[in-house]
Every structure is written in C-alpha cells, then in structure tokens.
Amino acid sequence: MRRVLLFxxxxxxxxxxxxxxxxxxxxxxxxxxxxxxxxSEAQPLPAGVVAQGDLARARNAKEPPPVTNSxxxxxxxxxxxxxxxxxxxxxxxxxxxxxxxxxxxxxxHTDRLRIAPASHFFDVITNGYGxxxxxxxxxxxxxxxAIVAYIRALQESRYAQIAGVPRAREKMP
Amino acid sequence: MPNDRxxxxxxxxxxxxxxxxxxxxxxxxxxxxxxxxxxxxxRQTIFVPPTPFAKPQLQTNDVADLxxxxxxxxxxxxxxxxxxxxxxxxxxxxxxxxxxxxxxGANAYAPIELNISANRPIGANGGKSR
Numbered sequence: 001m002r003r004v005l006l007f008x009x010x011x012x013x014x015x016x017x018x019x020x021x022x023x024x025x026x027x028x029x030x031x032x033x034x035x036x037x038x039x040s041e042a043q044p045l046p047a048g049v050v051a052q053g054d055l056a057r058a059r060n061a062k063e064p065p066p067v068t069n070s071x072x073x074x075x076x077x078x079x080x081x082x083x084x085x086x087x088x089x090x091x092x093x094x095x096x097x098x099x100x101x102x103x104x105x106x107x108x109h110t111d112r113l114r115i116a117p118a119s120h121f122f123d124v125i126t127n128g129y130g131x132x133x134x135x136x137x138x139x140x141x142x143x144x145x146a147i148v149a150y151i152r153a154l155q156e157s158r159y160a161q162i163a164g165v166p167r168a169r170e171k172m173p
Numbered sequence: 174m175p176n177d178r179x180x181x182x183x184x185x186x187x188x189x190x191x192x193x194x195x196x197x198x199x200x201x202x203x204x205x206x207x208x209x210x211x212x213x214x215x216r217q218t219i220f221v222p223p224t225p226f227a228k229p230q231l232q233t234n235d236v237a238d239l240x241x242x243x244x245x246x247x248x249x250x251x252x253x254x255x256x257x258x259x260x261x262x263x264x265x266x267x268x269x270x271x272x273x274x275x276x277x278g279a280n281a282y283a284p285i286e287l288n289i290s291a292n293r294p295i296g297a298n299g300g301k302s303r
Contacts, residue, residue, distance in 0.1 A: 114285060172253050
C-alpha cells in the first residue's frame with residue numbers, strides 16, 4: 001500500500017511543472033550576458049564579414065546582362081510589379097499611389113531622363129532617389145538591369161524614329 | 174549437469190512489470206477520464222469568427238478605379254500615333270519598342286539618340302523634369 005501511495009504521489013508531483021514552453025533556457029533579444037566581453041547577448045559582425053552571395057551580387061551589379069527577349073520580359077514584369085504603382089504602366093509618373101496623394105515622380109519621357117545613362121536608373125533603383133525609397137532589398141541586380149532595359153523600351157515606345165523603318169508607316173493611322 | 178540452467182536475474186521482474194503496466198493503465202484511465210470530462214464540459218466549440226472592419230472610404234470602388242487606370246495606361250502602350258509626321262517620330266506599341274531595344278544588341282542600354290523637342294537641343298529645359 002505504501003508503495004502504491006508513493007507511486008501516486010510521484011505521478012501527481014510530475015504534473016506540477018509548467019511545461020508551457022514559455023520559460024526556456026535561452027537569451028532574449030539584447031539580453032545581458034556574461035558570456036561575451038561586451039556583456040550583451042547580441043554580437044556585432046566581425047570586421048570584414050560579408051553576406052553569402054554578396055560578391056556575386058556586386059559582380060552582377062557591375063556587368064549589365066545582354067538584353068535579350070527574355071530579359072526584356074522579366075523587366076516588363078518587374079516594372080509592372082514594383083514601379084508601376086507610382087510611375088504608371090507607361091512611365092508617365094501617374095500611378096495609383098500618386099493619384100492618391102504620393103508625390104508624383106517625373107515622367108520617363110522628359111529630355112533629361114531620356115539622355116540619362118543606364119547606370120543612373122540602376123543607381124536610383126539601388127539607392128532610392130529623393131522621396132523614392134531603395135528597391136535594393138526587393139529587386140536583385142540582374143532584375144534591376146532588366147527593369148532598366150524595359151525603361152528604355154518605354155522611352156522608345158513613346159518617341160520612336162520610324163522614318164527609316166519599312167512597313168512602319170503602313171500601320172500608322 | 175547440476176548447474177546449467179540460466180541464473181535468475183537479480184532484478185525484481187515483477188515489480189518492474191507491475192510499475193510499467195500500472196503506468197499504462199494510469200494513462201489509459203486518464204485518457205478515458207479526460208475524454209469524458211471534455212465531452213461533458215465543452216458543449217460547443219468556442220470559435221469566434223474574425224470580424225472584418227470597414228475599409229477607409231476614400232474611393233467608392235477601388236478595384237474598378239485601378240482597373241480603369243491600368244486599362245488607360247495599357248491602352249497608351251498599345252497604339253501607333255504620330256508625334257511629328259514630318260520628322261517621322263511616332264508613338265509605337267510597347268511590344269514593338271521592346272523588340273527594337275533588343276535589336277540594338279550591345280547598345281541596348283544606351284540613351285535613345287532622338288531629338289524630340291524640335292526647336293531646342295535635348296536637355297535644354299534647364300534640368301526641369303517636365
């Protein structure tokens with residue numbers, strides 16, 4: 001009988017622990033810690049450290065990929081997704097966000113942006129420009145170049161020299 | 174052969190067996206008890222459906238507004254229209270323009286050399302964007 005009672009007691013005691021996983025043996029974010037010399041759980045990156053893929057990204061940023069049909073399609077897709085809410089599908093700077101009060105971006109069809117070098121567009125996507133924020137975290141370098149190529153297509157579409165092009169005049173109204 | 178039978182183990186097999194079986198029986202009883210308890214206690218599932226709250230009324234029909242705006246902008250990208258008939262400058266559909274940029278090959282990223290403003294050189298609007 002004593003043994004049975006002891007056994008039952010042990011079972012009941014085992015139920016007393018708070019097993020809700022709220023309290024765990026770990027550091028909270030930015031908690032103090034005696035483990036490191038700077039006394040904090042959060043450690044800064046050692047000097048000279050780079051993220052995985054950084055070098056490849058830097059290389060891609062420097063070398064524009066050749067403009068092919070598929071790159072152009074990527075550019076169109078990405079432009080429509082990331083840029084058109086503000087810049088408009090045709091690049092006039094009249095997207096829905098602007099209709100609703102965001103500062104209007106300049107049209108891509110101005111003289112200034114028509115003669116701007118491709119690197120300018122790339123840099124604007126990478127670093128942002130004025131009130132426009134950076135898209136570096138959302139658009140990888142290869143796709144940034146694709147968007148730049150598509151912006152050139154938008155500019156070509158608006159004002160194209162079709163004098164020397166055979167059959168072009170037939171299509172005109 | 175007096176001693177060829179295996180030695181009896183020095184463990185109280187019975188006690189171990191009873192403990193194990195007792196444990197299993199305890200679990201089984203607990204499960205049955207909890208099952209009965211819950212089915213008695215919980216009459217209906219407590220599920221509060223999420224209550225959607227009204228969107229801010231800035232547009233009467235935002236989906237239609239966006240569709241209309243995008244249709245206008247797509248339309249702009251699908252037309253042939255003259256800009257300057259004498260100089261052969263026109264607006265062309267975007268697919269055509271994409272092909273033309275691809276066809277420039279190594280030059281594809283370069284600015285498009287085309288003076289659209291008839292009477293002033295490119296960039297002569299004092300840096301203003303429009």
